[in-house]
Amino acid sequence: MRAPLRTILSLAIALPAATVAMMTTASAAEEPAPTTVLTNDFEDGTTQGWTGRAAERVTHTTTVAHGGTGSLAVTGRTASWQGPSLDVRAEFVQGTSYTISVWVRLAEGSDNARLSVERRTGGVASYDQVVGDTAVDSGRWVNLTGRYTLATDVESLRLYVETSSTTGDLFIDDVAASYVPVLPIQTDIPSLKDVVDEFPVGAAITGAEILTEHGQLLGKHFASVTPGNALKWDATEPAEGAFSYAQADPLVNFAKAHGMAVRGHTLVWHNQTPAWVFTGADGEPMTATAGDKALLLGRLENHIREVAAHYGTTIGVWDVVNEVVDENQTDGLRRSTWYTVAGLDYIRTAFRVAREAAPHAKLFINDYNTNVPAKRDKLYALVAQLKAEGVPIDGVGHQMHVNVSWPTVAETRAMLDKFLPLDVEQQITEMDVSIYTGEGESFPAPPADRLLQQAYMYRDMVALFRQYEGEITSVTLWGLADDNTWLDTFPVTRKDAPLLFDTRLQAKPAYWGVVDPSRIGATTGSPTPTGGAPATTACSVTYRITGSWQGGFQADVRVTNTGTTAWTSWSLGWQFGAGQQIAQLWNGSAAQSGTAVTVANAAWNGSVAPGASASFGFLGSWTGTNPAPASFSLSGTACAAA
Template structure:
């Protein structure tokens, strides 16, 4: 999985009551941040800001977030064009900066984010600092995120971009600051020394192999998974042009520090460049013999190059990722891979991976495998393919969960299901969100949520140890809370899903894994209910496009129960008028008949309290235009469109 621009993923989070926020998250009190950048535009100048292209930037007093001045940006001809500031020499390698900017549109609305462009030897790369955040002309909106420069560069610029529109915008009160790093704790036991039944690892980016992060990684963990650096868009961005600039430093670091390596991932429906699914005629591929032959040839060529590049350095590969969709009658995701080739892309991927990497263990990896329908479809698929001789060595369970969901019984059923197949099982992307629904947003993680999280880690690791004969590794999807994909998915907010906090200090969750006796009092669990859908007395819908690219887009729909009674389940309907098609949806199950889309809740998010909200996200395709739906219903009742 997973980090944006990674786009579709594990489940949205189960609904539960909001807890009272009373305590801060950190294991240590944060000192006053040291500010390295301030742009307040109060001196009548642009303070060094320029456009990324031919757009115009100018000081203005027409609107301001603070004081009387701001920066006006106009003449944008592309969504990625916007105000830009040179931060080369300001941001130091290995330091984690908190970057903040206030943004508003001059008219209309869009989704905006903070990004960084960096260049080394003239080769450009792009990093996202803040997740996409809805902005409009009605009010100033804060974009904020954390950024660590992990490589040597000769060019570094901070900029603001939008998702789809090119209208004028304003920025103000831009700051960047950092809190001096704390030493890595050396008076606590190493995770890898306590958990000896199987190796425990983490997903990494370049930020995790430098300075204190590298020290924490080496002290506690036995294996690593490059989170995004081995995916198709990173390794073969254009046909037959392979690059390993992102992955090579991570692999070299792992080898130098005796860390085992999991390769993630050779085949996935996301983060795959558009050219892969473009036929020889320049058109999107369809289920023709010619397109099938071409697509399988591209797949084989990709695997032969990428897997061969690393040879025996990588001992485990996630060969195919997220191929199950339990909403389909046969349980198979209707990705372009499947539409064009059926199951042959899976057969080809495993066959070629075995030929190129005969030493490696080959896995099929998926999320929500604790959900019975998904678990059963995955079991059936693996059983069928292995009976055909497809060399599947193991099943990967991502285990993106939260403090209320799933139960230990559901997780045990997930593991027990695959025991009769006699294959390996691995926990591949584990994290435990402190949030239980999409409407929650904590300034600092509440003490009761951190306590619940510690008990979840305790109970899950106890379960994994009971199945030590089946589980051959456990990987956490991140090293510490300062760098987690959950900060931007399913919505932008600070999460705290891992064992170490934002200053790399051990949390209660760490003690849940290493010494549960150190955890304080356990809170009471809560369980959402489900029943037959009933019409809400009133509802409101917020529909937005959160990212857009040629031929495709990402969106989400937020349902707010504005009535006095809770919903115990829901069915959401809208109609696309521009020929858009949903290709993948998370947070529920969907059907589409021509333009009409119907989405039903998942078993874990059907309960929506009065005043509460729940969201679904999706990936779609479009041509020509992408108009927003004009009307929505929930359980047959017409909703207000926000």
């Protein structure tokens, strides 16, 4: 892990008079109870509609259970992809983001389990991963929980569970799917694209981001889009010569209809390339022979010509090659199959053909961790060599997948300055700011202090980028909002919050870090806290259950200062009415004795101005019923329940 951010830049932005009011941020958006559309507890002695994906057997069992006495057993598996499957087409509505939860346990041994969705349109199957590889074994139940949005019309939609490698028996139990309606987008806050006008600000999108409120948010704030996966080789040419633009065309058409630029990502990458591309004429994997090299470069040329021609002048920027640098190699080149078969000629060919097929477009080489000196320098040497050979490279893309404490502004400035002598454009192509600083961390909800750190990181980085007007020609965020981010499953499965808008599409402190840093963490009309205890009944409490499953639940609590005196600290108390127990709490500290609960503020949310609120959340357990507390007290004084 690198040094924490120390350098602070100032950022002065003039806002229209109509936008001076601070708007509701992520922490202020009241979460209603989720609407459940699917539950399977297997307590009725049936499989409740679940079947196998092949010839495996799916039966009700009482051998083990996560809750109650019944579960679903899957036996007779002969391949790791075989597992339980359920038709959810009738339950899932296009454009709605669902939280799906399944409890999984193996009969013997250990493996990784995955939760996915299979879509079929025109008889062709496509697969969307909801939860990536998660360690499971025979000694415990493991919960797979993730979000999924159906983005296109489909003929069938099936939820399924599979394992990574083993074919032993497995069990599932307590399946649930629910959604929380998104809030209307905030129309009276500044549009990001209007405030930052030194370069286009874009977002990477999937089909889900052009629908309903997501599409409204995208159109309001962003000037360009990058199809995140829809233009990659596996999506555009899954079989040799069989080109498909079903995923990409709707995204590109949305951009055209809204006057947005399109970045093409990506023509060549070592990932998401179908196996047939690297299979020789003899049906064997390609090796470094003249025949295999010629075949591979021929396939590369054909692919680029076809895809570039399909979009013509609509796509003005292409990431021609992606992630080709390995700083640990003496020559700095990644030992992908592209390289081992064709050497540097695959990069030369890709740029030459892209220039011929799209002479209007800017052609980029794109990579990650370019702020790390060793990688930065190897990328610089490669670009300098290729340009000296006459290879038509127009720009360098810096992905900028960073976190709240890394990198520093100085490191990022050095990255940008390094490429200035090469006379190339530079673009920030995939930026997000993880709330995590290590793989061992996992939060049930984003801590307030991490959201503030994130806001400062966005503030400082965008301020730096704006100093390079004319050198940096585009900045793209790798996602639209926190409800759909690749970081939820990479590098480990956990909920991240790396973008400017939260899971309900509301502006976060990070948004204000870019648009108006003076408003990070502020609330309209909030005076500086002066101390004192809340007056009698000068408070209200909102208690919401945001998720519930057999034996467990998640709740969010918001306490609001309805008086005229600011608080410097607070302590909220209540009685549970059915023996519920708090297991884990965030944004505060909890003490529980029997049914009595007391929650005190954390270090960062004790100061609450008149009209402002503080929030915390927790995971709890319940048996039988789970009623909300009947009354609350703040520092010993009755507090109204909202």
